[in-house]
Amino acid sequence: MTQQQRTAVVTGAARGIGAATAVRLAADGHRVAVLDLAESAAKSTVETIEAAGGTAAAFGANVADEAAVRDAVAAVTDRLGAPTILVNNAGITRDNLLFKMSADDWDAVMGVHLRGSFLMTRAVQEHMVAAQWGRVVTLSSVSALGNRGQANYAAAKAGLQGFTKTLAVELGKLGVTANCIAPGFIASEMTKATAERLGVDWEQFRAARAKEIPVQRAGEVDDIAHTVSFFVDERSSFVNGQVIYVAGGPRT
Incomplete structure:
Protein backbone atom coordinates (compact mmCIF):
# COMPACT_ATOMS: atom_id res chain seq x y z
CA MET A 1 0.00 0.00 0.00
CA THR A 2 1.49 3.34 -1.06
CA GLN A 3 1.10 6.10 1.49
CA GLN A 4 -0.42 9.40 0.49
CA GLN A 5 2.05 12.24 0.81
CA ARG A 6 1.11 14.49 3.71
CA THR A 7 2.62 17.37 5.63
CA ALA A 8 4.14 16.47 8.99
CA VAL A 9 5.32 18.73 11.79
CA VAL A 10 7.99 17.41 14.14
CA THR A 11 8.83 19.56 17.16
CA GLY A 12 12.25 19.54 18.76
CA ALA A 13 13.58 18.23 15.45
CA ALA A 14 17.02 19.85 15.38
CA ARG A 15 18.69 16.82 16.92
CA GLY A 16 18.22 13.46 18.59
CA ILE A 17 14.88 11.67 18.41
CA GLY A 18 13.22 14.62 16.68
CA ALA A 19 15.78 14.78 13.90
CA ALA A 20 15.68 11.01 13.35
CA THR A 21 11.89 11.13 13.23
CA ALA A 22 11.87 13.97 10.71
CA VAL A 23 14.31 12.09 8.49
CA ARG A 24 12.23 8.91 8.72
CA LEU A 25 8.93 10.62 7.89
CA ALA A 26 10.58 12.30 4.90
CA ALA A 27 11.86 8.90 3.77
CA ASP A 28 8.27 7.66 4.07
CA GLY A 29 7.36 10.28 1.47
CA HIS A 30 5.97 13.09 3.60
CA ARG A 31 6.78 16.80 3.49
CA VAL A 32 8.32 17.61 6.86
CA ALA A 33 8.28 20.82 8.85
CA VAL A 34 11.36 20.65 11.04
CA LEU A 35 10.51 22.83 14.02
CA ASP A 36 12.80 23.82 16.85
CA LEU A 37 13.31 26.76 19.17
CA ALA A 38 15.50 28.49 16.57
CA GLU A 39 15.02 28.05 12.84
CA SER A 40 18.79 28.03 12.34
CA ALA A 41 19.12 24.98 14.59
CA ALA A 42 16.66 23.04 12.43
CA LYS A 43 18.48 23.63 9.16
CA SER A 44 20.94 20.74 9.50
CA THR A 45 18.04 18.28 9.70
CA VAL A 46 16.50 19.86 6.62
CA GLU A 47 19.79 19.52 4.76
CA THR A 48 19.96 15.83 5.66
CA ILE A 49 16.45 15.28 4.35
CA GLU A 50 17.03 17.22 1.15
CA ALA A 51 20.32 15.41 0.49
CA ALA A 52 18.35 12.16 0.52
CA GLY A 53 15.79 13.55 -1.94
CA GLY A 54 13.10 14.47 0.57
CA THR A 55 11.13 17.66 1.10
CA ALA A 56 11.50 19.69 4.29
CA ALA A 57 11.68 23.21 5.65
CA ALA A 58 12.96 24.68 8.91
CA PHE A 59 10.79 26.68 11.30
CA GLY A 60 11.55 28.33 14.62
CA ALA A 61 9.11 28.61 17.51
CA ASN A 62 8.88 28.26 21.26
CA VAL A 63 6.13 25.64 21.56
CA ALA A 64 5.11 27.08 24.93
CA ASP A 65 4.32 30.46 23.31
CA GLU A 66 0.75 30.57 22.00
CA ALA A 67 1.35 33.30 19.41
CA ALA A 68 4.58 31.69 18.19
CA VAL A 69 2.82 28.36 17.72
CA ARG A 70 -0.03 29.96 15.80
CA ASP A 71 2.39 31.79 13.52
CA ALA A 72 4.55 28.71 12.98
CA VAL A 73 1.63 26.49 11.98
CA ALA A 74 0.40 29.20 9.60
CA ALA A 75 3.88 29.40 8.06
CA VAL A 76 4.03 25.61 7.67
CA THR A 77 0.64 25.64 5.96
CA ASP A 78 1.71 28.36 3.54
CA ARG A 79 5.01 26.71 2.66
CA LEU A 80 4.36 22.96 2.79
CA GLY A 81 0.59 22.59 2.90
CA ALA A 82 -1.87 22.00 5.73
CA PRO A 83 -0.27 19.68 8.30
CA THR A 84 -2.14 16.47 9.18
CA ILE A 85 0.69 14.72 11.03
CA LEU A 86 2.05 16.07 14.29
CA VAL A 87 4.87 14.64 16.38
CA ASN A 88 5.07 16.32 19.79
CA ASN A 89 8.70 15.65 20.60
CA ALA A 90 10.06 18.95 21.97
CA GLY A 91 11.26 18.53 25.52
CA ILE A 92 13.67 19.74 28.17
CA THR A 93 14.93 18.45 31.50
CA ARG A 94 15.55 20.39 34.69
CA ASP A 95 16.41 17.48 36.98
CA ASN A 96 16.79 17.79 40.73
CA LEU A 97 15.57 16.21 43.92
CA LEU A 98 12.26 17.65 45.07
CA PHE A 99 13.68 19.73 47.92
CA LYS A 100 16.20 21.32 45.55
CA MET A 101 13.82 21.83 42.62
CA SER A 102 12.81 25.42 41.99
CA ALA A 103 9.39 26.54 40.87
CA ASP A 104 11.01 27.85 37.70
CA ASP A 105 12.42 24.38 36.96
CA TRP A 106 8.96 22.90 37.45
CA ASP A 107 7.26 25.52 35.27
CA ALA A 108 9.83 25.31 32.49
CA VAL A 109 9.38 21.55 32.08
CA MET A 110 5.59 21.74 32.28
CA GLY A 111 5.60 24.60 29.80
CA VAL A 112 7.48 22.80 27.06
CA HIS A 113 6.02 19.31 27.49
CA LEU A 114 2.43 19.87 28.52
CA ARG A 115 1.59 23.40 27.39
CA GLY A 116 3.68 22.96 24.24
CA SER A 117 1.97 19.72 23.23
CA PHE A 118 -1.43 21.23 23.96
CA LEU A 119 -0.78 24.38 21.92
CA MET A 120 0.73 22.50 18.97
CA THR A 121 -2.04 19.92 18.88
CA ARG A 122 -4.78 22.51 19.17
CA ALA A 123 -3.26 24.50 16.31
CA VAL A 124 -2.78 21.52 13.99
CA GLN A 125 -5.96 19.57 14.73
CA GLU A 126 -8.14 22.01 12.82
CA HIS A 127 -6.33 20.99 9.64
CA MET A 128 -6.74 17.33 10.55
CA VAL A 129 -10.44 17.74 11.19
CA ALA A 130 -10.87 19.57 7.88
CA ALA A 131 -9.13 16.69 6.10
CA GLN A 132 -11.01 14.07 8.15
CA TRP A 133 -7.60 12.42 8.67
CA GLY A 134 -4.84 13.01 11.13
CA ARG A 135 -2.11 11.50 13.26
CA VAL A 136 -0.88 12.88 16.57
CA VAL A 137 2.12 11.10 18.07
CA THR A 138 3.40 12.40 21.39
CA LEU A 139 6.62 11.46 23.15
CA SER A 140 6.26 10.38 26.76
CA SER A 141 8.97 8.45 28.66
CA VAL A 142 9.50 5.51 30.99
CA SER A 143 10.08 8.28 33.55
CA ALA A 144 6.28 8.65 33.59
CA LEU A 145 6.37 5.61 35.88
CA GLY A 146 8.49 7.54 38.37
CA ASN A 147 12.17 8.42 38.41
CA ARG A 148 14.36 9.84 41.15
CA GLY A 149 15.28 13.47 40.58
CA GLN A 150 12.64 13.99 37.91
CA ALA A 151 9.44 14.96 39.69
CA ASN A 152 8.76 17.63 37.07
CA TYR A 153 9.71 15.53 34.02
CA ALA A 154 7.91 12.41 35.28
CA ALA A 155 4.74 14.38 36.03
CA ALA A 156 4.82 16.01 32.59
CA LYS A 157 5.41 12.73 30.76
CA ALA A 158 2.63 11.01 32.70
CA GLY A 159 0.36 13.94 31.90
CA LEU A 160 1.05 13.51 28.20
CA GLN A 161 -0.28 9.96 28.37
CA GLY A 162 -3.58 11.23 29.76
CA PHE A 163 -3.59 14.01 27.17
CA THR A 164 -3.11 11.45 24.39
CA LYS A 165 -5.89 9.18 25.59
CA THR A 166 -8.28 12.12 25.77
CA LEU A 167 -7.37 13.22 22.25
CA ALA A 168 -8.09 9.69 21.06
CA VAL A 169 -11.58 9.84 22.55
CA GLU A 170 -12.37 13.31 21.24
CA LEU A 171 -10.88 13.10 17.75
CA GLY A 172 -11.23 9.44 16.82
CA LYS A 173 -14.65 9.91 15.20
CA LEU A 174 -13.13 12.61 13.00
CA GLY A 175 -10.53 10.34 11.42
CA VAL A 176 -7.74 11.46 13.75
CA THR A 177 -5.76 9.05 15.92
CA ALA A 178 -3.54 9.95 18.86
CA ASN A 179 -0.89 7.67 20.29
CA CYS A 180 2.03 7.96 22.66
CA ILE A 181 5.57 6.57 22.66
CA ALA A 182 7.43 6.17 25.95
CA PRO A 183 11.13 5.62 25.20
CA GLY A 184 13.42 3.86 27.60
CA GLY A 219 18.04 2.23 22.40
CA GLU A 220 18.85 4.28 19.33
CA VAL A 221 16.99 7.32 18.05
CA ASP A 222 15.96 5.32 14.99
CA ASP A 223 14.12 2.85 17.24
CA ILE A 224 11.77 5.67 18.17
CA ALA A 225 11.57 7.04 14.63
CA HIS A 226 10.48 3.62 13.33
CA THR A 227 7.72 3.49 15.93
CA VAL A 228 6.50 6.95 14.95
CA SER A 229 6.41 5.76 11.35
CA PHE A 230 4.18 2.86 12.37
CA PHE A 231 1.69 5.10 14.17
CA VAL A 232 1.60 7.51 11.23
CA ASP A 233 1.05 4.81 8.61
CA GLU A 234 -2.25 4.73 6.73
CA ARG A 235 -2.72 1.14 7.94
CA SER A 236 -2.64 2.09 11.63
CA SER A 237 -6.08 3.70 11.73
CA PHE A 238 -7.41 1.20 14.29
CA VAL A 239 -4.57 1.91 16.73
CA ASN A 240 -5.72 4.81 18.87
CA GLY A 241 -5.09 6.06 22.39
CA GLN A 242 -2.20 3.68 22.98
CA VAL A 243 1.02 4.11 24.94
CA ILE A 244 3.87 1.92 23.73
CA TYR A 245 7.01 1.57 25.81
CA VAL A 246 9.96 1.34 23.42
CA ALA A 247 12.38 0.29 26.10
CA GLY A 248 13.90 -3.07 25.23
CA GLY A 249 11.74 -4.85 27.77
CA PRO A 250 8.34 -4.81 29.49
CA ARG A 251 7.15 -1.84 31.47
CA THR A 252 4.00 -1.53 33.53
Missing part, protein backbone atom coordinates in the same frame (compact mmCIF):
# COMPACT_ATOMS: atom_id res chain seq x y z
CA PHE A 185 17.15 4.56 27.67
CA ILE A 186 18.02 6.08 24.28
CA ALA A 187 21.54 7.06 23.27
CA SER A 188 21.08 10.73 22.46
CA GLU A 189 22.32 14.20 23.24
CA MET A 190 19.99 14.33 26.23
CA THR A 191 21.32 11.13 27.84
CA LYS A 192 24.89 12.16 27.06
CA ALA A 193 24.20 15.41 28.90
CA THR A 194 22.88 13.39 31.85
CA ALA A 195 26.10 11.38 31.98
CA GLU A 196 28.11 14.58 31.85
CA ARG A 197 26.04 16.15 34.63
CA LEU A 198 26.66 13.07 36.78
CA GLY A 199 30.38 13.16 36.01
CA VAL A 200 30.31 9.69 34.44
CA ASP A 201 32.10 8.62 31.25
CA TRP A 202 29.52 8.33 28.48
CA GLU A 203 30.56 4.88 27.24
CA GLN A 204 30.62 3.49 30.76
CA PHE A 205 27.25 5.08 31.48
CA ARG A 206 25.78 3.61 28.31
CA ALA A 207 27.21 0.13 28.97
CA ALA A 208 25.93 0.11 32.53
CA ARG A 209 22.43 1.07 31.46
CA ALA A 210 22.44 -1.49 28.63
CA LYS A 211 23.12 -4.30 31.12
CA GLU A 212 19.83 -3.46 32.83
CA ILE A 213 17.83 -3.82 29.59
CA PRO A 214 16.56 -7.28 28.56
CA VAL A 215 17.77 -6.89 24.96
CA GLN A 216 21.19 -5.90 26.34
CA ARG A 217 21.66 -2.72 24.35
CA ALA A 218 20.84 0.94 24.57
